[in-house]
Amino acid sequence: MSAAPLAAALARWAAHTPHRPALEHESGAVTWEQLNARVTRARARYRTAGDRVPGRRVGILGRNHPDTVVALLAVAANGAEPLLYDARATAHERGQVAALAGATTWHTPAGEPAPTPAGPPVTASAVPVAPGPASPVSFGHAPAGQQPPARYFGLVTSGTGGLPKVVRKPWDATLTNAAAFAEAAGYRADDRILCTTPLHHAYAFGVALLPALLTGATLVLAPHPATPAALAAALRRSDATVVQSVPFLYRSLLAVGEPPTAPAPRVCVSAGEPLPAQLARDWLKAAGVPLRDQYGCTEFGQIAYTVGDPGGPMRLMPGVEARLRTEDGSWAVHDPDASGELYLRHDGGPVIYWGLPDLSRTSHIDGWFRTGDTGRLPTPRTVVVEGRTTRRISVAGRKVDPDEVERAVLAAPGVTECRVAAPPEGTEGHGDLFVAFLAVEPGVTETEVRRHVARTLSSYKVPTRFDLRDTLPRTGSGKVHLARLWGELSA
Incomplete structure (x- = not known):
């Protein structure tokens, strides 16, 4: 067809x-x-x-x-x-x-x-x-x-x-x-x-x-x-x-x-x-x-539509099937008490990404597409979406990949480290803004970095704020200490 x-x-x-x-x-x-x-x-x-x-x-x-x-x-x-x-x-x-x-x-x-x-x-x-x-x-x-x-x-x-x-x-x-x-x-x-x-x-x-x-x-x-x-x-x-x-x-x-x-x-x-x-x-x-x-994604279009209150079950669209992959790696099709990562398949066949054959292959397990969303399946034809397993940021309904933004920021002269994140859920600004925390060499200004990023990325991908520092704080395991960064930013 x-x-x-x-x-x-x-x-x-x-x-x-x-x-x-x-x-x-x-x-x-x-x-x-x-x-x-x-x-x-x-x-x-x-x-x-x-x-x-x-x-x-x-x-x-x-x-x-x-x-x-x-x-x-x-x-x-x-x-x-x-x-x-x-x-x-x-x-x-x-x-x-x-x-x-x-x-x-x-x-x-x-x-x-x-x-x-x-x-x-x-x-x-x-x-x-x-x-x-x-x-x-x-x-x-x-x-x-x-x-x-x-x-x-x-x-x-x-x-x-x-x-x-x-x-x-x-x-x-x-x-x-x-x-x-x-x-x-x-x-x-x-x-x-x-x-x-x-x-x-x-x-x-x-x-x-x-x-x-x-x-x-x-x-x-x-x-x-x-x-x-x-x-x-x-x-x-x-x-x-x-x-x-x-x-x-x-x-x-x-x-x-x-x-x-x-x-x-x-x-x-x-x-x-x-x-x-x-x-x-x-x-x-x-x-x-x-x-x-409405729950959807580019790969599948419309996946489910609400049947009640926000946050409650949504009914799967005809032609779309869902199952969960729990923490122990097992599959669950209908278990009201189980939660896990949502996997989908539909009548259109497997998801194909042009130019990325390896990603097309690894995005599926046993013929099911990995959504990156977590949730539950109260019934075989309803789904509750609870969160994300990835770092993607939603800004006014548009998806921003922090990895892409970080790469653009790190390409700016004088930037040595960068971590891009949205405010923690439940805090002021969540869903409306995101920040680039970066370590820079002396003399680098926010204006210079912002202009560099704006030449590379669309405007909605440019961080709302750039927080410039000498170094980024780390946790005991060596990861960027985001909780500390947010605390200092709001202080």
Whole structure:
């Protein structure tokens, strides 16, 4: 199978609801008829650019804009494998991702050309759509001389050792998963889905973009990144019936005193980081609608969806299986009293990382994928997530790998040691900031280090604070004494 069901849905909405908005953005609205026409024209433009080799991997530097959606659909329809990545990524980050995925071209929809590791960049600007009916786009059966639609696409997630990971995503399993989530959450064709997180992240991709395309709902793209005030304004203007966001942004809306009022949304989905029970209670009181917790990851998409209170059991999505690996190395499928590391498998087959065959192999045990999360399985089809086994940091719903940040900091002139960490859970600032503790040579300033890191990493990966010292304190076993560092920082 391939991306055929997605394009079939696009053709269906263009034929039956041509004048209904498919996408809305601060730049204007795009109807289903117009979206279909733009994809048709973009396909021809990309074929001229050479994106017609089956299986060729083509990078798309995306942002929350209709043209990113057009580029994604057009590249997949031409038979290439789209690689969706952050338009704000640095040249260094783009080079790493392109090398892993084997991508030779970057498209920058409606933007300036971005440097590409191999070959000249191609800019795919929006093409004005003439009035009148559009020809349906068909992904299912390619006409003579055209390539069949792509079977795979790529999404980028944080990696270890300073490298990102590019996950190979099968279209068929991904679309099935998105449709199952839309049904579980109760999405409808007349919904208006407010997307507040980046489209190139698996969360927005699977909870907002794909469900909207599959159900015929209107996808409202909030500007990103957005201040709390800007987000509140977008929420007021959107008339959203579904909101997709992260705890950090829900908390920000409450802080500025503008939770959704009449007409209130029917569904509010939260993911990207654990949903605090107090935040869920505050939101329900202020907005009159519950926050629904969602558990997912780039490798699997939507894994589970809440069936009750935050922190309680979540129901596994159809096609996803879970089991625990306990401390003694044994497996547990259903034991209410057992806890351990969560392992998953799904109908899409084993997880594959482009360019990292060893990691693809070692991420599995007996065919089960290691999530790095700890939890319980109260029943065979429900899961409770309790924590992480790794050091990854969640900052406003975006994942930051401390190893990657530490490597960037250590590359700055005059830095001799570095340890990156988030405030301990339960303390002020947890979930909103993280700090780089570093030992430096005399004369090195925070400004110099910050500028160096900002040239290498995206802005959200730059530590909120740099704490410069002569040396870093150590424990008796030689490890960096984080508890002491945090204590001295807050003193």
